[in-house]
Amino acid sequence: MSDIDRIIIAGGGPIGTLTGLRLARHGIPVTVLDRLDKPAEDHRAATLQPSTLDLFAPMGLTDEILRQGLISPMFQWRDRETHKAVAEFDYGYLKDDTAFPYVVQIEQHKTVNIAIAAARKEPLFQLIRSIDVFDVSQGSDWVEAKARHEDGSVEVFRGRWLIGADGGRSVVRKEMDVSFDGFTWPERFNIVTTTRDLEAAMGFRLRNYCAHPERWVSLMKVPGEDFEGLWRCVFPAKSDETDEEVMSDAWITARFAECLAPAGECEIVHRNMYSVHQRVAGAFYKGRFALAGDSAHINNPIGGMGMNSGFQDGLNLADKLAEIWKGADAEPLLARYDRQRRLTAIEYVQAQSIANKRTLEERDPKVRAANLDNLRRMAADKESHRDFVLRSSLIAMYRKSEMIE
Numbered sequence: 001m002s003d004i005d006r007i008i009i010a011g012g013g014p015i016g017t018l019t020g021l022r023l024a025r026h027g028i029p030v031t032v033l034d035r036l037d038k039p040a041e042d043h044r045a046a047t048l049q050p051s052t053l054d055l056f057a058p059m060g061l062t063d064e065i066l067r068q069g070l071i072s073p074m075f076q077w078r079d080r081e082t083h084k085a086v087a088e089f090d091y092g093y094l095k096d097d098t099a100f101p102y103v104v105q106i107e108q109h110k111t112v113n114i115a116i117a118a119a120r121k122e123p124l125f126q127l128i129r130s131i132d133v134f135d136v137s138q139g140s141d142w143v144e145a146k147a148r149h150e151d152g153s154v155e156v157f158r159g160r161w162l163i164g165a166d167g168g169r170s171v172v173r174k175e176m177d178v179s180f181d182g183f184t185w186p187e188r189f190n191i192v193t194t195t196r197d198l199e200a201a202m203g204f205r206l207r208n209y210c211a212h213p214e215r216w217v218s219l220m221k222v223p224g225e226d227f228e229g230l231w232r233c234v235f236p237a238k239s240d241e242t243d244e245e246v247m248s249d250a251w252i253t254a255r256f257a258e259c260l261a262p263a264g265e266c267e268i269v270h271r272n273m274y275s276v277h278q279r280v281a282g283a284f285y286k287g288r289f290a291l292a293g294d295s296a297h298i299n300n301p302i303g304g305m306g307m308n309s310g311f312q313d314g315l316n317l318a319d320k321l322a323e324i325w326k327g328a329d330a331e332p333l334l335a336r337y338d339r340q341r342r343l344t345a346i347e348y349v350q351a352q353s354i355a356n357k358r359t360l361e362e363r364d365p366k367v368r369a370a371n372l373d374n375l376r377r378m379a380a381d382k383e384s385h386r387d388f389v390l391r392s393s394l395i396a397m398y399r400k401s402e403m404i405e
């Protein structure tokens with residue numbers, strides 16, 4: 001086997017790492033290149049859905065995930081005007097659909113570290129850090145990634161296939177020259193964490209969505225570095241509020257007072273503001289390049305679906321590349337990957353995350369009341385309840401994707 005007989009992955013975030021692990025387990029040499037010296041520890045995705053746990057279990061990852069995470073079978077929708085729960089949804093309805101009828105709350109970087117620890121045991125897996133991929137190209141049977149080390153030196157990596165798992169601003173997607181259609185929401189989101197125990201103080205579940213026409217909030221608990229628990233609150237910042245205002249103690253304290261009044265004073269541990277987009281790439285592959293995860297689709301975080309759907313992409317793609325590696329025709333398999341994952345990214349993740357955000361922020365009192373009534377009705381009816389959690393857990397997405405020829 002020559003040095004070119006490997007698959008290169010640009011990006012060693014959650015999707016690049018998992019995809020690399022799967023490829024190495026298929027017996028394929030894989031080189032993952034990441035610009036960071038360790039996984040980003042800022043607050044990003046924090047929920048592993050049942051569909052993801054089902055995919056992780058045969059890879060031997062779930063014991064450690066369960067050891068480090070918090071199990072949460074229920075999530076709540078609330079009316080923030082009354083501070084009362086409107087509807088509770090229970091993944092227990094999925095007991096016949098999944099081995100994991102609950103989500104696991106765990107910070108994204110811990111999931112990545114668990115995957116890296118497993119991958120490091122694979123002799124065919126190589127992760128190179130602090131290296132920035134800045135140019136990619138391909139020929140009839142090769143790919144090339146040019147990457148810059150921290151000292152400025154450039155190294156050229158050659159392989160047979162290249163996966164762009166390099167996030168929303170993907171260099172690989174730009175080189176593929178495909179559209180990234182969609183839109184950016186006018187408001188930014190400020191993620192603030194606090195150690196105040198909101199479960200005890202306000203009767204929250206570990207994941208909660210509190211609807212309000214002006215100042216909604218989404219709240220979830222993560223283990224924190226000391227396992228004492230950290231509450232993560234996502235507050236929308238209005239478009240006319242400056243970054244400085246939104247990041248100030250005064251702004252955050254005002255949001256805590258509105259949204260968490262019954263909990264009393266909340267200490268601010270951390271804050272992080274970012275813009276939120278809904279976009280899907282016009283194609284998930286071109287020749288020997290393929291996209292997975294945020295490089296292929298990005299969405300708002302309400303519902304915890306972006307990273308989870310990215311795992312489905314990465315594992316699907318790795319399995320198809322393994323077939324190709326063993327001699328199957330590439331074009332039909334990659335075309336099927338595109339059909340399976342692009343369509344479901346639009347129909348499930350984009351549609352559901354947009355619907356979730358609109359329900360949270362609805363301003364028209366009649367529509368707002370109707371939305372909340374609809375949630376109540378769904379929670380009360382066994383069949384609708386199960387349908388809703390099948391969709392929220394991305395099990396429905398996975399099944400649909402697998403059925404697409």
Ligand SMILES: Cc1cc2nc3c(=O)[nH]c(=O)nc-3n(C[C@H](O)[C@H](O)[C@H](O)COP(=O)(O)OP(=O)(O)OC[C@H]3O[C@@H](n4cnc5c(N)ncnc54)[C@H](O)[C@@H]3O)c2cc1C
Nearest residue numbers: 011013014015034035044045133166167293294301306307
């Ligand atoms: C600020 C922020 C907050 C978020 N909050 C939430 C949330 O609350 N809930 C939720 O569900 N989702 C959230 N998300 C989305 C979630 O984090 C993503 O869906 C998930 O990270 C996708 O994983 P990925 O591996 O595709 O991309 P990423 O996690 O972006 O990983 C890409 C990796 O590629 C590396 N990379 C990028 N470009 C290059 C290059 N040129 N060369 C080498 N390496 C490169 C990066 O260093 C990174 O490690 C958030 C995202 C962001 C950016």
